[in-house]
Amino acid sequence: GAVVSQHPSWVICKSGTSVKIECRSLDFQATTMFWYRQFPKQSLMLMATSNEGSKATYEQGVEKDKFLINHASLTLSTLTVTSAHPEDSSFYICSAPRDLNTEAFFGQGTRLTVV
Amino acid sequence: SQQGEEDPQALSIQEGENATMNCSYKTSINNLQWYRQNSGRGLVHLILIRSNEREKHSGRLRVTLDTSKKSSSLLITASRAADTASYFCATTDSSYKLIFGSGTRLLVRP
Numbered sequence: 001g002a003v004v005s006q007h008p009s010w011v012i013c014k015s016g017t018s019v020k021i022e023c024r025s026l027d028f029q030a031t032t033m034f035w036y037r038q039f040p041k042q043s044l045m046l047m048a049t050s051n052e053g054s055k056a057t058y059e060q061g062v063e064k065d066k067f068l069i070n071h072a073s074l075t076l077s078t079l080t081v082t083s084a085h086p087e088d089s090s091f092y093i094c095s096a097p098r099d100l101n102t103e104a105f106f107g108q109g110t111r112l113t114v115v
Numbered sequence: 116s117q118q119g120e121e122d123p124q125a126l127s128i129q130e131g132e133n134a135t136m137n138c139s140y141k142t143s144i145n146n147l148q149w150y151r152q153n154s155g156r157g158l159v160h161l162i163l164i165r166s167n168e169r170e171k172h173s174g175r176l177r178v179t180l181d182t183s184k185k186s187s188s189l190l191i192t193a194s195r196a197a198d199t200a201s202y203f204c205a206t207t208d209s210s211y212k213l214i215f216g217s218g219t220r221l222l223v224r225p
């Protein structure tokens with residue numbers, strides 16, 4: 001079946017540095033991918049919609065200059081957390097839909113810890 | 116949450132009992148999906164029910180959907196300790212966006 005691969009699965013970085021997270025669709029082309037963030041014991045919050053070949057669409061309250069999204073090909077979207085701070089520590093997960101009435105495929109998630 | 120609420124927020128039951136979780140949402144939907152998440156891990160897709168369906172079964176899972184009330188329920192029958200996890204409903208509209216409910220933390224005691 002279709003698989004979405006996310007890398008890295010976990011990362012620890014120093015405050016002020018940037019971290020890039022990759023999301024790849026392995027056996028189908030994904031013109032649209034979604035990025036979510038999940039804080040401990042909370043639900044998944046949609047951050048942005050990544051559109052191949054065009055600008056990402058951000059949800060209200062998400063800083064587009066802090067969370068840079070690039071969707072340069074039909075199989076790869078990247079999320080870069082710029083100038084990370086401890087409050088950015090969270091679980092980030094991507095998803096790629098294939099059809100409107102089939103399950104969405106999720107990456108494995110990335111646990112980011114900013115120290 | 117961005118879409119709606121789930122209740123209960125937490126549920127503790129004995130192994131063998133049934134677990135029922137409810138989900139309410141706010142907008143028109145194309146389908147509703149249920150996911151399971153073990154602590155600190157990725158999501159496992161459980162079941163998808165389309166907006167024109169009222170009930171769906173998969174193994175020990177039974178999902179209902181009432182679009183007039185904008186609500187859904189997930190029933191897990193004959194629960195097992197391995198069912199301990201967080202359960203989320205999520206809805207999609209024509210934009211493909213998947214919006215999650217607040218989740219229910221289920222604890223199944225052996």
